[in-house]
Amino acid sequence: MTAAAKKAPYGEASVTLTRVFDAPRQLVWKAWTDPKMMAQWFGPRGFTNPVCELDVRVGGRLLIVMRGPDGNDYPMKGEFREVVAPERLVFSSIAIDNQGKHLLEGETTVTLTEKDGKTTLVVKSRAVGLVPIAPQMLAGMEAGWTQSIDKLETLVGGSEQAGMTLKLYFHPLASYCHKVLIAFYEHQIAFEPIIVDLGDENSSAELRALWPVAKFPVLRDEARSCTVAESTIIIEYLDAYRPVGAPFVPAAGDLAWQTRMWDRFYDQYVQEPMQKIVGDRLRPAGRSDSFGVEQATAQLSRSYAMLETQMKSKTWATGDAFSLADCAAAPALFYANTIVPLGAKHPNTRAYLARLMMRPSFARVLEEARPYFDLFPMERKPQITSPLRAANQ
Numbered sequence: 001m002t003a004a005a006k007k008a009p010y011g012e013a014s015v016t017l018t019r020v021f022d023a024p025r026q027l028v029w030k031a032w033t034d035p036k037m038m039a040q041w042f043g044p045r046g047f048t049n050p051v052c053e054l055d056v057r058v059g060g061r062l063l064i065v066m067r068g069p070d071g072n073d074y075p076m077k078g079e080f081r082e083v084v085a086p087e088r089l090v091f092s093s094i095a096i097d098n099q100g101k102h103l104l105e106g107e108t109t110v111t112l113t114e115k116d117g118k119t120t121l122v123v124k125s126r127a128v129g130l131v132p133i134a135p136q137m138l139a140g141m142e143a144g145w146t147q148s149i150d151k152l153e154t155l156v157g158g159s160e161q162a163g164m165t166l167k168l169y170f171h172p173l174a175s176y177c178h179k180v181l182i183a184f185y186e187h188q189i190a191f192e193p194i195i196v197d198l199g200d201e202n203s204s205a206e207l208r209a210l211w212p213v214a215k216f217p218v219l220r221d222e223a224r225s226c227t228v229a230e231s232t233i234i235i236e237y238l239d240a241y242r243p244v245g246a247p248f249v250p251a252a253g254d255l256a257w258q259t260r261m262w263d264r265f266y267d268q269y270v271q272e273p274m275q276k277i278v279g280d281r282l283r284p285a286g287r288s289d290s291f292g293v294e295q296a297t298a299q300l301s302r303s304y305a306m307l308e309t310q311m312k313s314k315t316w317a318t319g320d321a322f323s324l325a326d327c328a329a330a331p332a333l334f335y336a337n338t339i340v341p342l343g344a345k346h347p348n349t350r351a352y353l354a355r356l357m358m359r360p361s362f363a364r365v366l367e368e369a370r371p372y373f374d375l376f377p378m379e380r381k382p383q384i385t386s387p388l389r390a391a392n393q
Contacts, residue, residue, distance in 0.1 A: 010129030013138040015145050017123045023156045025114035028121060029086035031156050032110060041151035042066070044144040046246040051075075058083055062091060069246055069321060073098060087112055093127070095137070102130050104137060123149065150243050165223035166191040166242075169207045170216050171198075173372040175271060177217045178331035178365045179231045185361035186322065187244040232263055235324050248324040255318055262310075262317045262325035265303070270332035273299040277339050281377040300340045304349060311348040315355070322359070330356040334366070338376075 021028055031037045039052035043066040050073075051065035058080060066074040075096050082090035088111050095104040106127030113120045125145060129138055168184070168191050170177035184191055196216055197203040204214060210227050211218045219228040219237065228237045239247045250256045273296035280293050310317075317325035333342075333353045342350045356362050 009134075010132055011135035011138050012126065012128040013141045014124070014126040015142045016125075017121075017145055017149055019121045019149050019153060021119045021121060021153060021156060022117075023119055024117060025086050025112045025119040027156050028112055028119045028152075029089075031152055032089055033085075037155065038064075041155050042148055044140075044147040045151070045243050047074075048245075056080055056083055056089075062093075071320075081107075082109075095127075104129055104134055121149070121152075147243065154242060154244050165221060167194055167220040167222065168192070169194045169196050169210070169218040169220070171196055171372075172365075172369045173375055174216060175275070175331035175335050176231045176267075178334075178362075178369070179327045180217045180219070180234050181365045181368075182327045182330055182359075182361045183235045183238055183248060183324075185364050186248075186327075187238070187242070189238060189242050189244060232260075232267070232324065232328070235327060246321060248327065250321075250323070255321075255323075258318045259323045259325050263328045265306075266317075266325065266328035266332040269299060269303045270336050271328070273297070273303070274332065274336040274339060278335070278377060297340055300336055304340075304342060304346050307349045307352075308346050311352045314352075326356065326359075330359070330362045331365075334362075 031041065033054060033056045035052040035054045038054065039049040042049055042052070042064060046069040047066045049064055050067055051063060053061070053063040055061050060080045060083075062076075062078045062080065064076045066076070068074060075098070076093050077096065078091050078093040080089070080091045082088055088109070090107065090109045093104075093106050093108060094102050096102055104127045106125060108123065108125040111122045123145060125141070127138060127141060129135060166189070168180065170180065170193070172195065183189075194206070195203075196207050198207075198214060198216075207216065207218060208214045210220060211229050213229070215229070217229075217231055217234060219234045220226070221228065221237075221241070224241065226237075228234050235248050239249055249259050276296040277293050280288050283289070316322050317329050329352070333349070333356065337353060342353065357366065
């Protein structure tokens with residue numbers, strides 16, 4: 001640190017974190033010294049790193065530009081002071097604003113030791129403030145480092161092995177399963193897919209043993225000995241225990257409850273009436289529920305009208321960030337549109353559905369569902385081609 005920073009700091013903070021990874025030391029070292037790997041985990045949850053430049057040698061420079069969920073950039077520059085591969089790394093850091101003004105100055109020491117194929121990481125970091133607003137920034141230092149190390153653990157802590165402790169019981173045609181698959185694919189979380197045919201006792205036996213209700217999706221986390229059911233709960237579980245990328249539910253504030261509210265809206269007022277209509281087609285002859293179908297159809301019409309207003313000025317369900325609510329919206333609107341089509345009165349909702357269908361995570365889900373569409377009990381089979389054309393017709 002500079003003499004000025006030591007002499008008159010605007011506050012200071014230090015943090016020491018220890019974590020054991022189920023991964024070789026060489027891999028963990030690479031995650032700290034390979035810019036492509038470091039860009040995947042460095043920074044608090046929800047932050048990305050559009051710039052990550054590392055010249056890993058004594059005197060070599062580093063430059064990282066973190067981009068927050070608010071779209072603002074937070075640059076950091078520094079210099080490597082010690083490099084002892086693959087054991088020890090010491091580097092300085094200076095947080096700067098977009099005009100180049102120095103905000104914080106610090107130093108971080110990373111040590112790695114390996115035993116029995118596992119790596120113990122110790123991070124010691126200290127920073128001092130250079131401007132009056134620095135104490136507010138320093139207050140989040142420990143949380144920021146903790147979240148970074150959580151992301152690093154997901155990346156290298158037996159990334160594939162750890163991911164494969166997750167087993168997802170699902171069916172590729174089921175809309176609530178689509179909702180969960182979108183979340184997995186959004187954050188590229190590894191899992192073992194187990195397709196269940198509820199009509200086949202052998203196929204469904206394992207699911208029934210885990211969750212006697214026998215409804216999917218169901219997630220089994222072998223590493224934590226947890227069975228997690230219900231699509232919304234599974235996605236929130238991934239937020240808590242597989243924290244990669246921006247959380248599907250914001251941590252707090254108005255966006256948190258709004259995200260949960262619109263998740264419930266899509267499940268209860270789009271998914272459920274859609275499934276009522278579809279389910280009626282599966283009833284035995286003479287056992288249909290025409291009154292129930294009429295009510296469900298009316299509910300979909302009311303929901304479409306609400307969504308047309310809601311999506312007038314939004315890219316995603318609650319604003320600019322893709323969230324739990326969008327995971328719920330994608331399959332709900334996709335299937336609902338096949339039975340009660342979005343018409344000319346709903347251009348905003350149709351455009352939103354088009355954006356959802358072009359989202360790589362949902363496009364993958366639909367492609368995997370394509371072979372099963374013949375099982376969909378409707379005359380108007382789902383279509384997954386040319387979504388933008390459909391939105392503009």
